[in-house]
Amino acid sequence: MLLLDLSVPGRRGYVLPELDVEETPIEELIPEAYLRESDLGLPELTEPEVVRYFTQLSRKNHGVDVGFYPLGSCTMKYNPRVNEDIAAMPGFSRIHPRQPESTVQGALQLMYELDGYLAEISGLAKTSLQPAAGAHGELTGLLIIKAYHEFSGEGRQRREIIIPDSAHGTNPASAQMAGFIAREISSNSRGGVDVEALREMVGPQTAGLMLTNPNTLGLFDENVETIAKIIHDAGGLLYYDGANANAIMGIVRPGDTGFDIVHFNLHKTFSTPHGGGGPGSGPIVVSEALVDFLPDPIVEYTDGKYHLVRPKHSIGPVKAFYGNFAVMVKAYAYIRHLGAAGLKRVSENAVLNANYVMNQLKQDYYLPYDRICMHEFVLSGKRQKELGATTLDIAKRLLDYGVHAPTIYFPLIVDEAIMVEPTETESKATLDAFVEAMREIAQEAKDDPEKLRSAPTRTPVVRLDETKAARNPILTRKALV
Amino acid sequence: MLLLDLSVPGRRGYVLPELDVEETPIEELIPEAYLRESDLGLPELTEPEVVRYFTQLSRKNHGVDVGFYPLGSCTMKYNPRVNEDIAAMPGFSRIHPRQPESTVQGALQLMYELDGYLAEISGLAKTSLQPAAGAHGELTGLLIIKAYHEFSGEGRQRREIIIPDSAHGTNPASAQMAGFIAREISSNSRGGVDVEALREMVGPQTAGLMLTNPNTLGLFDENVETIAKIIHDAGGLLYYDGANANAIMGIVRPGDTGFDIVHFNLHKTFSTPHGGGGPGSGPIVVSEALVDFLPDPIVEYTDGKYHLVRPKHSIGPVKAFYGNFAVMVKAYAYIRHLGAAGLKRVSENAVLNANYVMNQLKQDYYLPYDRICMHEFVLSGKRQKELGATTLDIAKRLLDYGVHAPTIYFPLIVDEAIMVEPTETESKATLDAFVEAMREIAQEAKDDPEKLRSAPTRTPVVRLDETKAARNPILTRKALV
Amino acid sequence: MPYIPNTPEDQQQMLKSLGMDTLADLFADIPEHLMLKRPLDLPEPLAERQLLRYMSRLAEKNTNLDQCVSFLGAGAYDHIIPAVISHLISRGEFLTAYTPYQAEVSQGVLQSIFEFQTLIANLTKMEAANASMYDGATALAEAALMSCSATNRRKVAAAANLDPKWLEILQVYLESQDVELIRIPYDPGTGLIDKDALKPGLGSETACMIVSQPNFFGSLDDIDHAARWIKSAQGLLVMAVDPVSLGIVKAPGEYGADIVVGDAGCLGNPISFGGPSVGFFAVNGMKLVRKMPGRIVGQTTDKNGRVGYVLTLQAREQHIRREKATSNICSNQALNALAAAIYLALLGPKGIRQVAYQCLQKTAYLRRKLQEAGFRLRFNAPVFKEFALQADWGWQEINQRLLEHGYLGGFPLELVDPGLADSVLIAVTEARSKAEMDQFVDLLRGWL
Amino acid sequence: MPYIPNTPEDQQQMLKSLGMDTLADLFADIPEHLMLKRPLDLPEPLAERQLLRYMSRLAEKNTNLDQCVSFLGAGAYDHIIPAVISHLISRGEFLTAYTPYQAEVSQGVLQSIFEFQTLIANLTKMEAANASMYDGATALAEAALMSCSATNRRKVAAAANLDPKWLEILQVYLESQDVELIRIPYDPGTGLIDKDALKPGLGSETACMIVSQPNFFGSLDDIDHAARWIKSAQGLLVMAVDPVSLGIVKAPGEYGADIVVGDAGCLGNPISFGGPSVGFFAVNGMKLVRKMPGRIVGQTTDKNGRVGYVLTLQAREQHIRREKATSNICSNQALNALAAAIYLALLGPKGIRQVAYQCLQKTAYLRRKLQEAGFRLRFNAPVFKEFALQADWGWQEINQRLLEHGYLGGFPLELVDPGLADSVLIAVTEARSKAEMDQFVDLLRGWL
Numbered sequence A, B: 001m002l003l004l005d006l007s008v009p010g011r012r013g014y015v016l017p018e019l020d021v022e023e024t025p026i027e028e029l030i031p032e033a034y035l036r037e038s039d040l041g042l043p044e045l046t047e048p049e050v051v052r053y054f055t056q057l058s059r060k061n062h063g064v065d066v067g068f069y070p071l072g073s074c075t076m077k078y079n080p081r082v083n084e085d086i087a088a089m090p091g092f093s094r095i096h097p098r099q100p101e102s103t104v105q106g107a108l109q110l111m112y113e114l115d116g117y118l119a120e121i122s123g124l125a126k127t128s129l130q131p132a133a134g135a136h137g138e139l140t141g142l143l144i145i146k147a148y149h150e151f152s153g154e155g156r157q158r159r160e161i162i163i164p165d166s167a168h169g170t171n172p173a174s175a176q177m178a179g180f181i182a183r184e185i186s187s188n189s190r191g192g193v194d195v196e197a198l199r200e201m202v203g204p205q206t207a208g209l210m211l212t213n214p215n216t217l218g219l220f221d222e223n224v225e226t227i228a229k230i231i232h233d234a235g236g237l238l239y240y241d242g243a244n245a246n247a248i249m250g251i252v253r254p255g256d257t258g259f260d261i262v263h264f265n266l267h268k269t270f271s272t273p274h275g276g277g278g279p280g281s282g283p284i285v286v287s288e289a290l291v292d293f294l295p296d297p298i299v300e301y302t303d304g305k306y307h308l309v310r311p312k313h314s315i316g317p318v319k320a321f322y323g324n325f326a327v328m329v330k331a332y333a334y335i336r337h338l339g340a341a342g343l344k345r346v347s348e349n350a351v352l353n354a355n356y357v358m359n360q361l362k363q364d365y366y367l368p369y370d371r372i373c374m375h376e377f378v379l380s381g382k383r384q385k386e387l388g389a390t391t392l393d394i395a396k397r398l399l400d401y402g403v404h405a406p407t408i409y410f411p412l413i414v415d416e417a418i419m420v421e422p423t424e425t426e427s428k429a430t431l432d433a434f435v436e437a438m439r440e441i442a443q444e445a446k447d448d449p450e451k452l453r454s455a456p457t458r459t460p461v462v463r464l465d466e467t468k469a470a471r472n473p474i475l476t477r478k479a480l481v
Numbered sequence C, D: 001m002p003y004i005p006n007t008p009e010d011q012q013q014m015l016k017s018l019g020m021d022t023l024a025d026l027f028a029d030i031p032e033h034l035m036l037k038r039p040l041d042l043p044e045p046l047a048e049r050q051l052l053r054y055m056s057r058l059a060e061k062n063t064n065l066d067q068c069v070s071f072l073g074a075g076a077y078d079h080i081i082p083a084v085i086s087h088l089i090s091r092g093e094f095l096t097a098y099t100p101y102q103a104e105v106s107q108g109v110l111q112s113i114f115e116f117q118t119l120i121a122n123l124t125k126m127e128a129a130n131a132s133m134y135d136g137a138t139a140l141a142e143a144a145l146m147s148c149s150a151t152n153r154r155k156v157a158a159a160a161n162l163d164p165k166w167l168e169i170l171q172v173y174l175e176s177q178d179v180e181l182i183r184i185p186y187d188p189g190t191g192l193i194d195k196d197a198l199k200p201g202l203g204s205e206t207a208c209m210i211v212s213q214p215n216f217f218g219s220l221d222d223i224d225h226a227a228r229w230i231k232s233a234q235g236l237l238v239m240a241v242d243p244v245s246l247g248i249v250k251a252p253g254e255y256g257a258d259i260v261v262g263d264a265g266c267l268g269n270p271i272s273f274g275g276p277s278v279g280f281f282a283v284n285g286m287k288l289v290r291k292m293p294g295r296i297v298g299q300t301t302d303k304n305g306r307v308g309y310v311l312t313l314q315a316r317e318q319h320i321r322r323e324k325a326t327s328n329i330c331s332n333q334a335l336n337a338l339a340a341a342i343y344l345a346l347l348g349p350k351g352i353r354q355v356a357y358q359c360l361q362k363t364a365y366l367r368r369k370l371q372e373a374g375f376r377l378r379f380n381a382p383v384f385k386e387f388a389l390q391a392d393w394g395w396q397e398i399n400q401r402l403l404e405h406g407y408l409g410g411f412p413l414e415l416v417d418p419g420l421a422d423s424v425l426i427a428v429t430e431a432r433s434k435a436e437m438d439q440f441v442d443l444l445r446g447w448l
């Protein structure tokens, strides 16, 4: 039953105060040809019905609050509720982006300080908080790389962005959107960038390299300095995909390892909730040399006041207004609550939890890169596949244990990949229960793979037919004909 | 798993700001013999664990937000969320009951006005908002009756409170607590008070009568005036149990039908949430003659200010401070939102919904009193019992339909009672689905009563052993030995 | 029609199925002349938006605790509340459920009550606790009545240094049952129970002795003495305690209390002008359990052997025993009890100890600073989070002046006892900071 | 350690299982000299209580919309938000879930996105919509890029009366792909698209024509004209619309739009200094659906034939197609889309019409009153909820004075176009009352 199936003409879920001004006949205000003729196609319901409908929907959903959610690369950590209360304060939630600066000094101060914290954490100079998500940060960073090369007169020539084959799909997609050619660089046997191949790939056409470090295998690329040197020597810039920054806070700073631009996912590392797929926030931090290219506006502090300023060679704005401000508020509060020691403990424990689980599982699942991992690790379900149960089946079976499945089939360089990120907010008991479940499933794959293939069975719906959905797309209540 | 089962020494769920004053050695502050030696016996958990634990618990619970909840006598209507926001405003939630009156004029105004609204709705003079629930209101009302008779010098003599056999159990229990003797009066064939029996029962020993009207059969006692006259003529007072006031707002006023004291359940009629069993609020409204006996304090308005005042012959306070203030705020907001017309529509639709469902079900279930009902009605499962499925079985089977069961085995005067109160916030579609479920169950009782006896099957736990719980009580995590 | 799904068409259809024409037909059973012929005289309805504005203006007519620095206690305290609690208790499944009559779909509420019972029992070091009471004061009154029923006696002794409001309420409840209340005076110098008043003979007919720890003046009493006295008279020891204090102060169970009551509002519940709060009620021994007022949740198993929870021992309750019930309580304060359980789970033993310790230390600090500033203490006794300060001032006027400086002063004791007109009760919780206290002392010192 | 369950003992146990001694051993892969040898230079941590106090003080440094009467719009509007929305979207299952990769345990999010798609498609009268975009501006930019890819053309025409910020962002996105942006000027007298500028030849190479309804000046344009022009050139009609206006104003689908975008922040989302908002993106025809950026949810069935929802058509997305993806969008604005869906469900057709109607009437009222008070209108065109007012004033200074009287004045157009320095953009939503407007007019009249 969808909302429109529940609709009954005449019901109202919300009523405005009565109109209190004299009315002008509508035809005197709007030409008739501009008026809507068709139905609005919206449901007619009361508030109690809407509440029950969405409450029921929510009960069919897993979330971090419901259970373990080791979705690799997504840092599904606990989202402190106090930050929600803070973001909802009228002084943050009820301010208009076009208000005079004098009336929003608190908001600007918050942005300015958050900018500074992120700069400190990344080891870089200045932040743009405008990007709405990680991928948006990538695009923005790449536009800065482009602007930088154009400014140096090398814009035409430097058209290539080098991206490891282990990278997240947004990296090549962002490169493409930014008008670059994405060149894929392969990984070496330790899961890092193949340095020799890289040396061969760089040249005057190189605009830069995008690296995730720890990468999507959860591995720290030990050659990061060498890589940086190769790129810099070739005249390129280094972009750091910070989706995995939960592993490195207070431990190592991308800026110190040679990166020029970093993006953070506030909705991952800084614990702002994922909201079923957003809102996120993907601020980028750049080195001193790139500050002038940042998007418009950034926040500056002069004469005892905070100001919105357009950087000298700004690439322009990439989003209306200043970014996902309410998300920034939550991340800011998180940093202020934890402080330096707290953030470092976050990373230490995120890494500890991942290694602990990895170590427990490597008997039962193939571990393609058997070395210390950072905050996450990638298994392969290939042994189980040979027994007749794919990684998809394993994932679906996990759902029956009340656990959200790890990320699967990513990174692409691992066959039947199972990417596990426990995060630091999970207890040892939860990790142990997960290990136990994974082991039972490995056993089931041996004893009765059909059990996995027919999983899940304890979920609100059982295995859904994705092929059917794609072949005959029904995208709204009334199907597209 | 209980909280203490999840506990791990050393975990912290909340940390206070550091102590910022110089410390005095504790032995200089408290004699050693006064210090605690034993464990606190509390769990050690982090905030994420606590959130997940209680989120999981909540998901095992039915509520109005989850589905239909036709629990008779309890008025499980929709609870508007805006009222929660209002009650949480710091100006209401963060005020201390002992603040100087000048600093809580808003709170006192709210109480004074709510007092007036309830007086208007009941047709009586003045309200005490102090009682914490309906039963507490009953006790308070009865103490006023007692004080009134004592004041007239008849305290010794008037020891009896007459209560219909259909009354809620709190009525006789409250009478007992107030030091009265409860006399049960039987119901007539139409479900009302047996007027002839009443005439015989009254006398100089009569302190008063407690009546629920509509009563717990959901029936309006047509003889209410006669009853009032009999009691008044005998020198007694009439107490109105207003648990069923959802049927009568703007339709008929207890005061106009002869009652001297009324209690309301704000958590029923005025839509404040039931909270899993409270907090409620059971204000009482009394006639002019009884105002001086009200609990201490009441709110008065003089010299342009609101004051807390002790009535001249007050029975004293019945609760610390002023009652469940936050609940009052929600009820006040509800009344201000609906207004007179809105409240009347509430009652009209509550009654319409009840009659509609009753009429649909009377083929399949025995209806002991086949007449127009008010906001609720009582069926009997006796036909089904003959087939081998009791009312309890029917109730349990309903749970499998995602519906909370009606109140069962109450009122006591109906065999195998099933007491259904749909409330006005339910849609016809929901009512129809309930009717359908009840019919299917009636059919199952014929075809396969075992199905009912073994219900529920789709709930988080299946039929629980209440006998075992009572025989060998385990009341805390470590059982009583 | 806010919140009402029936459209006029729905209504017509439903009426038709009933063979009726108009909504008025539904009320045919009500004698016509009794019906209200006019609309209720209530203010015009406000749309949600207007309602919010109106209500927030009303709220702003109050000075709230975020707008001032409060040293006010006397039965209600400004303790810190973890932010997450309100989020958890407002989940619809908790908020919009009622008493868990259908256990199979109410395990959430039932298990959370079981947790509350467990945590309260452990904190007080008693064997069992119920599902909650209206508040501490009514819990105390019910404890006294229960003592009478358990001992078959008709007198109750109570320390006169109990919260005067609680004593008044106790009096109201006892009077209704014709039980006599014997007030045990306190020593005017210490505010503690006058030991001489606890005469051996006196106890022989009293059902219980009620003591409060700390007492109304914030002081800690020699409970052992009172305990010995009442035990020797075969009466019950009823203790009213501040649950926060139990992080440091000896638990009632350690004193051998038979019944323990208190107000758990201070555990994670907003102060809300004094209500809703939540009372707790704990006892030792099955005999007393069976006489306990209110709901009790017990553990059991389902047909498949799975652990679950149900309302139990209902034979005590009004809906079964009616006029023979142990109490008339029906709706209690479940949501507030849930908040308290969450609070205790979050704070844990270390947290509760920390709260207690900070209350103790901050109170000691302010007390000392005020003494150094030239004030006198009204009573000479150890205190926990509150103390009586003495100065020949009109404290109500002083409080007015303090308000102008952003302070909510203490509770002027003259409001409850003219004999204490020179004293004020000052409460200090963990929420107060050193800076707030220092400035408060400076201000008061200036007025000396 | 806030939010971290590992105790030192847990850590030791876990390290031991790894054959390690200290936490530092975990980072052995990081070259020693790269490691940070000092603590991060961040402010000292604040306990939750202190954090709340600090943050509320910071918040209070801003003047919020409850503290003033706002006539500010220019891309963000103070619309009324039903109170219940925030309660529903903060349920943990919605708030703490991510993109619904595991459909079987994500039906809540999936079905709610399906509702959003349906309601947006219906409101715009288009055939399909996606799961959300970052905001209206980026949705517009992506629509332009998508038009290029769908038509294989490298020019985009856009009306110069679009929101200047959106135009700038469009420019940034187009430049990165070397797509040329052709600005179609507006008539200086009406602010409407200059029809003469839409020359027949011009369109032949343009992928699309972008129009905004209403335009930045609040006016309603002759969309049919632009539509005919672009259709005749086989380009696509891209419309940027205010979803609220669609309660009254002709739907994009009725104009034959191919792509419709807009900002749905105004549907039930707090204004929050401009973000997070949520963009929507709707198209006609499967061909365009397959080029759409962002997530799409489709209906299907499970193995038992039960209806369910899944992410679908993922072949368009970055995680499958990588550099061939139709866009790089990954996380979108799901929770804001959920709020918008709930808003639309609550308001329904009558409610949305009412919001639109009140915006229209109140705007008309204020516009008339200001004219009567002696002000001129900058443009002569029908308007919806915003209009440009002209007076030879320094509007930024006037706004300062207005602030002192509790008004947040309109948007001074000089901030985007020096040629419009004499004008201010005034927005009036359903949230404004007659009294507020009358007083505003009185004030301004006095300064004329």
Ligand SMILES: Cc1ncc(COP(=O)(O)O)c(C=O)c1O
Residues within 6 Å of the ligand: A073, A074, A133, A134, A135, A136, A168, A170, A171, A212, A216, A241, A243, A244, A265, A280, A281, A282, D329, D330, D331
């Ligand atoms: C490694 C990596 N990079 C980039 C992204 C894109 O971030 P967002 O979803 O915030 O756009 C992700 C998100 O999953 C990621 O895991």
Ligand SMILES: Cc1ncc(COP(=O)(O)O)c(C=O)c1O
Residues within 6 Å of the ligand: B073, B074, B133, B134, B135, B136, B168, B170, B171, B212, B216, B241, B243, B244, B265, B280, B281, B282, C329, C330, C331
């Ligand atoms: C008819 C009737 N009277 C009294 C009460 C007692 O009300 P409360 O539970 O608020 O004490 C109830 C509650 O269920 C009731 O239904």
